[in-house]
Amino acid sequence: MAMRDIASILPLSVQELSFEADGKRLVDDVSFVLPKGGVTAIIGPNGAGKSLTLRLCHGLLKPSAGTIRWQAQNGRHRHAMVFQRPVMLRRSARANIRHALGAVGVADASSRADTALARFGLAALAERPARLMSGGEQQRLAIARAWALEPEVLFLDEPSSQLDPGATRQIEEVIAALAAEGMTILMTTHDLGQARRLSQRILFLNRGRLIDDAPTEIVFAGKASADARAFIAGDLLW
Amino acid sequence: MDISSTFAAAFGLIVGLDPQFLQIVGLSLRVTLTAVLLAALIGLPLGALLAVARFPGRSALIVLVNGLMGLPPVVAGLIVFLALSRSGPFGSLGWLFSPTAMVIAQTLLVLPIVIALTRGTIEDLWSEYREHLTSLGLTGWRAIPTLLWDGRFALATGLLAGFGRASAEVGAVLIVGGNIAGYTRTMTTSIALETSKGDLPLALGLGLVLIALTLAINAAAYGASRIGARFAG
Numbered sequence: 490m491a492m493r494d495i496a497s498i499l500p501l502s503v504q505e506l507s508f509e510a511d512g513k514r515l516v517d518d519v520s521f522v523l524p525k526g527g528v529t530a531i532i533g534p535n536g537a538g539k540s541l542t543l544r545l546c547h548g549l550l551k552p553s554a555g556t557i558r559w560q561a562q563n564g565r566h567r568h569a570m571v572f573q574r575p576v577m578l579r580r581s582a583r584a585n586i587r588h589a590l591g592a593v594g595v596a597d598a599s600s601r602a603d604t605a606l607a608r609f610g611l612a613a614l615a616e617r618p619a620r621l622m623s624g625g626e627q628q629r630l631a632i633a634r635a636w637a638l639e640p641e642v643l644f645l646d647e648p649s650s651q652l653d654p655g656a657t658r659q660i661e662e663v664i665a666a667l668a669a670e671g672m673t674i675l676m677t678t679h680d681l682g683q684a685r686r687l688s689q690r691i692l693f694l695n696r697g698r699l700i701d702d703a704p705t706e707i708v709f710a711g712k713a714s715a716d717a718r719a720f721i722a723g724d725l726l727w
Numbered sequence: 728m729d730i731s732s733t734f735a736a737a738f739g740l741i742v743g744l745d746p747q748f749l750q751i752v753g754l755s756l757r758v759t760l761t762a763v764l765l766a767a768l769i770g771l772p773l774g775a776l777l778a779v780a781r782f783p784g785r786s787a788l789i790v791l792v793n794g795l796m797g798l799p800p801v802v803a804g805l806i807v808f809l810a811l812s813r814s815g816p817f818g819s820l821g822w823l824f825s826p827t828a829m830v831i832a833q834t835l836l837v838l839p840i841v842i843a844l845t846r847g848t849i850e851d852l853w854s855e856y857r858e859h860l861t862s863l864g865l866t867g868w869r870a871i872p873t874l875l876w877d878g879r880f881a882l883a884t885g886l887l888a889g890f891g892r893a894s895a896e897v898g899a900v901l902i903v904g905g906n907i908a909g910y911t912r913t914m915t916t917s918i919a920l921e922t923s924k925g926d927l928p929l930a931l932g933l934g935l936v937l938i939a940l941t942l943a944i945n946a947a948a949y950g951a952s953r954i955g956a957r958f959a960g
Contacts, residue, residue, distance in 0.1 A: 511790065544858075547862065549858055549861055549862065566863075566864065569862065570858075570862050572858060576855065576856055576859035577859065578856070578877055579877040579878075579955075580875070580876075588873065589863055592860075592863040592864060592865050592873075593864065594865060618958055638837070
């Protein structure tokens with residue numbers, strides 16, 4: 490990745506982050522530091538504030554209180570986000586990637602789009618209208634589109650919640666490969682097995698508060714908070 | 728003249744490419760297409776802006792534009808007549824009773840349709856695309872080119888609806904054009920005039936062309952939505 494010559498935007502420092510909507514505090518006093526590298530998974534029950542935390546970090550929402558500070562300030566397009574339901578423009582797969590590259594002012598958009606399509610096994614689908622592709626293909630395209638922007642950090646919001654097991658496995662392989670290449674990944678997931686397979690670090694949120702910030706094996710060994718233990722145990726009982 | 732010979736004479740005009748007949752059809756198409764083009768150039772960006780912008784009075788403006796979709800053509804004609812008449816603010820241009828005046832009046836009729844339909848289409852797209860485009864730094868007016876392009880098939884249907892309204896109306900072009908033979912006489916004004924004069928073959932021939940045009944517009948609108956579903960999903 491051609492970013493060695495630029496100052497890293499990491500670590501990301503989140504301090505006392507809060508977000509309120511309609512008088513309800515949905516993210517409440519969350520602080521953590523995201524260093525370079527690795528996969529960090531945000532887990533927790535529905536409504537815990539997982540997706541909101543990602544959106545706040547990515548700058549899609551303004552915090553009600555607290556700060557989100559990147560090491561380098563010029564990094565607007567050096568973190569990218571892939572949404573739970575991939576947003577597919579009404580264009581071909583290739584045009585989707587070219588559009589994103591054009592939006593951030595990349596000159597050689599065509600060749601980079603083709604590189605991204607090839608990298609994620611989508612070269613044969615380049616001219617296919619994106620919205621007519623399968624769910625798994627769309628999610629891969631969304632990741633390819635984000636990857637083409639050469640971000641240092643990738644935010645993934647429930648990357649496989651809409652997918653069948655086969656497509657989920659493919660997406661997990663993609664995420665693991667990106668992490669192995671040095672991309673820093675912060676993802677939310679409700680799939681505890683996925684968090685366990687992919688992440689090295691867990692942020693456990695409950696009712697907007699950060700309850701645990703611990704290595705994945707510690708959390709899954711039941712050595713974190715009682716809440717996290719109950720959450721994991723409860724999930725296993727189903 | 729009985730009905731069947733009237734029909735025969737009307738077909739004769741169409742098939743025989745009668746010069747007077749062609750002149751009328753040509754002027755109608757020229758005026759209406761120009762009006763739709765102008766309305767598209769103005770209305771597509773304005774409608775898109777209305778969809779993505781948030782400002783005080785936006786709701787009132789949306790209601791106003793929606794209401795103007797039902798603007799009676801004779802009223803649009805009257806407004807343009809007042810503006811272009813000798814004592815009006817643009818009287819010195821000398822545009823009254825010319826095809827230019829007819830284009831202005833029809834643009835006024837089509838514009839609210841284009842703005843309102845664009846606003847609805849783009850607002851739906853924007854709610855779907857907002858987070859992705861914001862993530863790419865495309866907010867406010869910078870999102871508009873993407874949204875207009877991705878809404879192209881639905882927007883084409885809106886423009887065709889505007890074309891349908893303009894090509895079928897008679898009141899506005901009659902008031903500001905004056906129905907001058909060979910100069911501002913359109914299909915609709917001719918039909919009104921020739922029917923009252925008793926020249927039924929010409930009126931009927933023009934009526935048949937108008938109906939064919941309406942069918943063609945609907946076929947095009949249907950085709951646009953089908954192509955959109957197939958190629959854009």
